[in-house]
Amino acid sequence: MDRDTAEPDAGALPGPNAQKWIDFHHEHAAPSEFSHEFVWDVTKEADGPFVTDVDGNVLLDFTCHIGAAPLGYNNEKILGKLREFSLLEPMKIAGQDMYFGAGDDPATADFPASSHLVQKLVDVSSQYGMDTVFLSNSGAEAVENAMKITHDRNPTAKYAYTFEGSFHGRTLGTLSVTRSNEVYTRHYPEIAGVRTVPFCDERDGTAESCDCGFFTGDGSQLRNALQPEGGHVNPDEVAFVVVEPVQGVGGYRFPSTEFMAEVGDVCETYDVPLVVDEIQSGVGRTGEMWASDHYPIEPDVIASAKALRVGATISRSDVFPAEKNRLGSTFGGGDVLSSMQGVFTLEAIEEHDLLANATERGQQATELLRDDAPPHVDDVRGKGLMLAVEFDTTQRRDAVVQEALKRGLLTLGCGEKTIRLLPPLDSTEREIELGIGIMNEAIEAAGMTVSR
Amino acid sequence: MDRDTAEPDAGALPGPNAQKWIDFHHEHAAPSEFSHEFVWDVTKEADGPFVTDVDGNVLLDFTCHIGAAPLGYNNEKILGKLREFSLLEPMKIAGQDMYFGAGDDPATADFPASSHLVQKLVDVSSQYGMDTVFLSNSGAEAVENAMKITHDRNPTAKYAYTFEGSFHGRTLGTLSVTRSNEVYTRHYPEIAGVRTVPFCDERDGTAESCDCGFFTGDGSQLRNALQPEGGHVNPDEVAFVVVEPVQGVGGYRFPSTEFMAEVGDVCETYDVPLVVDEIQSGVGRTGEMWASDHYPIEPDVIASAKALRVGATISRSDVFPAEKNRLGSTFGGGDVLSSMQGVFTLEAIEEHDLLANATERGQQATELLRDDAPPHVDDVRGKGLMLAVEFDTTQRRDAVVQEALKRGLLTLGCGEKTIRLLPPLDSTEREIELGIGIMNEAIEAAGMTVSR
Amino acid sequence: MDRDTAEPDAGALPGPNAQKWIDFHHEHAAPSEFSHEFVWDVTKEADGPFVTDVDGNVLLDFTCHIGAAPLGYNNEKILGKLREFSLLEPMKIAGQDMYFGAGDDPATADFPASSHLVQKLVDVSSQYGMDTVFLSNSGAEAVENAMKITHDRNPTAKYAYTFEGSFHGRTLGTLSVTRSNEVYTRHYPEIAGVRTVPFCDERDGTAESCDCGFFTGDGSQLRNALQPEGGHVNPDEVAFVVVEPVQGVGGYRFPSTEFMAEVGDVCETYDVPLVVDEIQSGVGRTGEMWASDHYPIEPDVIASAKALRVGATISRSDVFPAEKNRLGSTFGGGDVLSSMQGVFTLEAIEEHDLLANATERGQQATELLRDDAPPHVDDVRGKGLMLAVEFDTTQRRDAVVQEALKRGLLTLGCGEKTIRLLPPLDSTEREIELGIGIMNEAIEAAGMTVSR
Amino acid sequence: MDRDTAEPDAGALPGPNAQKWIDFHHEHAAPSEFSHEFVWDVTKEADGPFVTDVDGNVLLDFTCHIGAAPLGYNNEKILGKLREFSLLEPMKIAGQDMYFGAGDDPATADFPASSHLVQKLVDVSSQYGMDTVFLSNSGAEAVENAMKITHDRNPTAKYAYTFEGSFHGRTLGTLSVTRSNEVYTRHYPEIAGVRTVPFCDERDGTAESCDCGFFTGDGSQLRNALQPEGGHVNPDEVAFVVVEPVQGVGGYRFPSTEFMAEVGDVCETYDVPLVVDEIQSGVGRTGEMWASDHYPIEPDVIASAKALRVGATISRSDVFPAEKNRLGSTFGGGDVLSSMQGVFTLEAIEEHDLLANATERGQQATELLRDDAPPHVDDVRGKGLMLAVEFDTTQRRDAVVQEALKRGLLTLGCGEKTIRLLPPLDSTEREIELGIGIMNEAIEAAGMTVSR
Secondary structure (H helix, E strand, C coil), rough: CCCCCCCCCCCCCCHHHHHHHHHHHHEECCCCCCCCEEEEEEECCEEEEEECCCCCCCEECCCCHHHCCCCCCCHHHHHHCCCCCCCCCCCCCCCCCCCECCCHHHHHHCCCCHHHHHHHHHCCCCHHCCCCCEECCCCCHHHHHHHHHHHHCCCCCEEEEECCCCCCCHHHHHCCCCCCCHCCCCCCCCCEEEEECCCCCCCCCCCCCCCCCCHHHHHHHHHHHHHCCCCCHHHHHHHEECCCCCEECCCCCCCHHHHHHHHHHHHHHCCCEEECCCCCCCCCCCCCHHHHHHHHCCCEEEEHHHHHCCCEEEECCCCCCCCCCCCCCCCCCCCHHHHHHHHHHHHHHHHHHHHHHHHHHHHHHHHHHHHCCCCEEEEEEEEEEEEEEEEEEEEHHHHHHHHHHCCCCCCCECCCEEEEEEEECCCHHHEEEEEHHHHHHHHHHHHCCCCC | CCCCCCCCCCCCCCCCHHHHHHHHHHEEECCCCCCCCEECCCCEHHHHHHHCCCCCCCECCCCHHHHHCCCCEECCHHHHCCCCCCCCCCCCCCCCEEEEEECCCHHHCCCCHHHHHHHHHHHCCCHCCCCEEEEHHHHHHHHHHHHHHHHHHHHCEEEEECCCCCCCCCCCCHCCCCCCHHCCCCCCCCCCCCEEEEECCCCCCCCEEEEECCCCCCEEHHHHHHHCCCCCCCHEEEEEEECCCEEEECECCCCCCHHHHHHHHHHHHCCCCEEEEEHHHCCCCCCCCCHHHHHCCCCCEEEHHHHHHEEEECCCCCCCCCCCCCCCCCCCCCCCHHHHHHHHHHHHHHCCHHHHHHHHHHHHHHHHHHCCCCCCCCEEEEEEEEEEEEEHHHHHHHHHHHHHHCCECEEEEEEECCCECCCCCCCHHHHHHHHHHHHHHHHHHHHHCCCC | CCCCCCCECCCCCCHHHHHHHHHHHHHHEECCCCCCCCECCCCCCCCCCEEEECCCCEECCHHHHHCCCCCCEEEEEHHHHHHHCCCCHHHHHHCCEEEEEECCCHCCCCCHHHHHHHHHHHHHHHHHHHEEEEECCCHHHHHHHHHHHHHHHHCCCCCEEEEEECCCCHHHHHHCCCCCCHHCCCCCCCCEEEEECCCCCCCCCCCCCCCCCCCECCCHHHHHHHCCCCCCCHHHHHHEEECCCCCCCCCCCCCHHHHHHHHHHHHHHCCEEEEEEEECCCCCCCCCCCHHHHHCCCCCCEEEEECCCCCCCEEEECCCCCCCCCCCCCCCCHHHHHHHHHHHHHHHHCCCHHHHHHHHHHHHHHHHHHHHCCCCCEEEEEEECCEEEEECCCHHHHHHHHHHCCCEECCEEECCEEEECCCCCCCCCHHHHHHHHHHHHHEEEEEEEECC | CCCCCCCECCCCCHHHHHHHHHHHHHEEECCCCCCCEEEEECCCEEEEEEEEEEEEEEEEEECCCHHHHCCCECHHHHHHCCCCCCCCCCCCCCCCCEEECCCCCCCHHHCCCHHHHHHHHHHHCCCCCCCCCEEEECCHHHHHHHHHHHHHHHCCCCCEEEECCCCCCCHHHHCCCCCCCCCCCCCCCCCCCCCEEEECCCCCCCCCCCCCCCEEECCHHHHHHCCCCCCCCCCEEEEEEEEEECCCCCEECCHHHHHHHHHHHHHHCCCCCCCECCCCCCCCCCCCCCCHHHCCCCCEEEECHHHCCCEEEEECCCCCCCCCCCCCCCCCCHHHHHHHHHHHHHHHHCCCCCHHHHHHHHHHHHHHHHHHHCCCCCEEEEEEEEEEECCHHHHHHHHHHHHHHHEEEEEECCCCCCCCCCCCCCCCCHHHHHHHHHHHHHHHHHHHHCCC
């Protein structure tokens, strides 16, 4: 398959083979999300955004596994390098107990190790003075560790702040700071002391224009709570404020600059660590390495994962506990292969100037989506290749997802009425034109079949 | 390297190259556990328990990455099959949102998928009526999901029970049920309602003989708390009891049969789900598929990981929530390669009769250790190849670890005064003789250098 | 002393005797609030708002012990009846274990018992269909029991809602729903799951005019969180919403009618019990029996105390647990004398038409305060005899309190910059004129001594 | 009525008048405990242990309102002094905001004020170096404040220890440390971090003899958890250990001296404040001022109430927060009349040598109970006049309570199978003979009517 010429070519999904796999899977797999009845065939051709399913259908995948496949499938920019490495056993190792290397010297290593990944991460986070990384297995574990190190730093802390609409993971700790949908948290126990304030998603708005409730006549919910006069929370008792620079699961909500500035300023004023959850928005997705780079903030901790292939908690050495054994994880010190993929991904972004590409292709996509947008499109928004189209109703959104799928384009819902689009970071002009073209057809089709 | 003839051959660790890697690593890696200054070279030869470091030292590794490498390094029983699979991108996928397959039909798949892994896991857990599996990234996530599904099943639950000495993971939820060392939990917030009872590790003891405090004149701490007459906890408010059938981090503590029977009986009497944490003890390590199989208990949920290469929460379909989206995880539905390795591991255990081998080699090891044991060895214990030697003092234990390392044997401390040994499940008679021989030499040497 | 002719007559406080008492007290009493260095002499003359201190100073007390002395000192309307009762032992009894009566028949009882107090409370709360009361010792215990019965009613609940600026008591449970000043809560543990939303105190405002953050473009923080579409809290998991119809400690903040209507409507829509904290605002203080009576709400539980002399949790029988022993308190079933005083207080309100008097005298006071208000008075507000004057700065407020004290008027700060005034419910026109006259003089004086 | 000659004289309870009062009460009172259908007539004669009900029945009350009436009814030793004081209004005051006195000088005061009560309390607690008291309304509030001050003292604390069988009050905070019966706590939220260990009630036992589970082979549950080697709780994170020197509600369980010594020693070793709950056991009940005085412990905080008529948290000044406003309570600074009764009670104990009397009368009672005890009496125990008789079954216990009631003796169940007896502290030899005589008759009668 050659992505320069490939075209989506799909019948109704699931096809007969896919149905067999799905049925087989559900015999014993616990119910979970499963947005699509699409079954990727790992033994068939795939290239960048193009992927073949078990029935031979070719799909154009604009989900990138929710960011876990930042450059799509079998991308030569990564796979080319990876192929030189022979498979070995084990790949998930006790990486917090023992070290691994590849050759005599890290400076001339044949293959990058987890040691190189932490170095790379520090390089791309030096604008925030960050010099230390803890690796783990998932975004949830990355946020858990952010919660842990900020609590360690401030032993008397009993509070934390999170935002309406947030999603930070599926463990009990991260669910304690998640405020997006009760299905994620219902009946599960949560830790005490997490306070919630509105997330201002009027992306070009001001304190005056916004009616989300975050800004108040005399400040903001966050500032009001913490300020000595009239506040009710002692900032010394706040372990952290955690925010997604762009809310992902909550609906690809892009905050206003004033909002982020206020959050950052309150954190700085009261010396409360600002944790940014860059699990979906980070690693180039928005056209900057971190979505935080778009905003006038100075995060103290970055939690990353997905595109990175491992979980990573990035911060300054003074924020991390110095004591041995305070943090740990059997697998977490770096899966051998995943660490390598993480390094290759960061290298690919740099070598191929993918931040610029994401920015340009994002603009192309946004323009194409806006030009043709019928009235039932409420909003088109995006930064880089983190794109969203919001519709008038949930029913319409679901119809568009289906119409796109019929035409061979994989998309993903989020929030209440929104579709998110995550094309590979190295998407070409042709691919964007192709994908957004299908998207626009699907939107039009859903306009005829679904009444408001 | 041929494991049939290989011998450990090591100088003082770390060698000059290792030191470079270690220094390089710690420039930016957060402090963590790091028991050994051993740096595995992933580009050099390794076979089963034998592994080469970046300075060319050959070590005999009896830690198996704390169980994460159940058959050691580059084991042909696994790697042989794995080699047929070409590397691809991505390997960690949105496996709870989309499916993957390998070929037209799961029944004749070229390579096993996560769907096959869940099937395999159900096969080896059918003795407990288990038919459903949720995959995740780590042992911590496996236990988190066990906590979630038992809370979902019992929405009014506000309590849970755990045991002294337990270790269940490093996330805030799993730390809330961990009772092994305060360094893991200090200053971190925990969920409310977790009650603690003693873990009876007098492995051949009875209710009468034991003085751990679990058994009381008229029952046990667990039973006393839950019983309607005189108890103070309503069993209907207990989400789960979580126990390691063999405590790992806590010190390779093997409980008595009466203890496990009492725990199981209380759970059954009061309809409280029994969650067994088989993250270190499971997947054949003890000579049975699950360590639970040694005891007269009927677990309701198994949490597994490490040897399995992914996290897995195994239970009955009626324990899992039926509702879509209640559980989830971007990566958790099954890393493509890890799932495959998980299947190959379970297949290897079956094909090569490794449960029997673990039992036999474990007996060999135990006998060799006991025969020569000097007075400063307090205890030698084990089931299968989950082996432990307990010493008179922490200082002695640490000295033995060092003496073994000098002689080329990698071992691992646990608990206060214990060394744990986890040779590969397919260890040969020669390897055990070799490794335990070194161990005995190290014990003897430490007897001369360390005074009581 | 005759309150019809009495006048305040005070030198600098504390006088020499007062200083002796204060010094003596602080030898062994723990530090606490102590707003005033005023020492009431319980053996000297006092009548209604007039009280004598240990140095013979006569004060005009417009604090009514923060509502605990609703008709002031030695008021004949209460004391006249009480005098017929002989002191006995004990007065605080095991009133949840045993009953007490006064004579052969409750219908013809010589003295009212706690049984009569609960009947009286039900009478004045019948507009809300309330028919059941649980008596306790304090406002804190009244709110604690409101929290308990709403949790009992909804065993799966794990959340509750409270408001910015709230104060509900000093126990750990009530502090968990308190959001007024961190000095009350710092370092104390709190229960999990309490969510906070803004309290809209623009008393004549609308959803549009208010910028407190409670109202949003499309609803309110409370509604948004609970609604199925876009919300993140399942209403079935909310035990209660607790609100002060007028915030007391938080600054005598009177909410807008739209705010209270919204709170009430959300509670009704989602079947979440609405608990109103009437500890300071209830029992006639605002010119209605309950401050809630001013607003378009239907509370499900009323927590009362102070003016009532005991704590009382009032609700419908279906909200209370039917099971014996679920609620209890050794003293709580009704202090013999306090219950009697509670009944006499409710009777006095009825017999002497004190609701109307409070309303009229409140209007008189408000007008007098507004007429003369210099620029540094930011706001004069009140309902009935729950009155507040807000100043431009905290310093000014404190100065006014001192200037009033010099002139013989006792007042009390609250919030940041506010003085609260609570004259006896049977205050006369003369007393209001006298007291507000002094207040206006004090305000004027503070205008000269304190710069903005 | 003259207690020197009075005799119980009761028909079946409730009589017709009592039934009227009970029916009247339950029209609107919430369900609660109500052990007895006995209705005290506060207008009729009563003296010491003798009390008249609304039908004219005379009862011998050996419950003393669970200690709230330490010298019984209308005891001249207290009431004689109280009568000189004229009733006034209000009696419950804002005692943390303002002071009250009685006359020119505390040294020559006509009546004791709350200031005198705190002084008296410090006098009787000086053996523990205690010099500071915080007054509140109830035992629950006294324990809540003990929890607060120990958390304030140790801002990083997140744990606390309590004991099986404990009861500390009915607020959410005190219920979080209560472990006696799930009816008190079911469905109510609790604070996190409270750990539970067994309470050793083998009163003359040793570490070796006891099988309660507290003592272990190498220490105790409490010590094992806190010790650096092998423990899992950092003592620096423990706010307090709270213990009843004699468990009350849990069953009048008297701990062994070794148990209390171990608890005290662990607290001292690890600098964890020891809070003793003396709410039922304190103020002379056991023949010492505090039950703690019987044991080799040095409590850091005493929580008292009941016999004291107010709640009191007693400690050293360095344990209390120095900051104004950290503690508070509208009513808590001292009800005027209750404080006076508290002082008179402490004076009566001293003037009439009631500690010695309680000890002697307690011995008399114990001997009389033991002498005649039939086989279905499992245990007779007591310290001073805190007495208990334990039976073979709950059914038997309940029968004895009824048989005693028929004969005019009021007693009270506790624990599972126990009757507690609390005669007035100034009980005479005749009264004990009379009461225990009835008790023995009731025990005998229940032996005939109830089979094992």
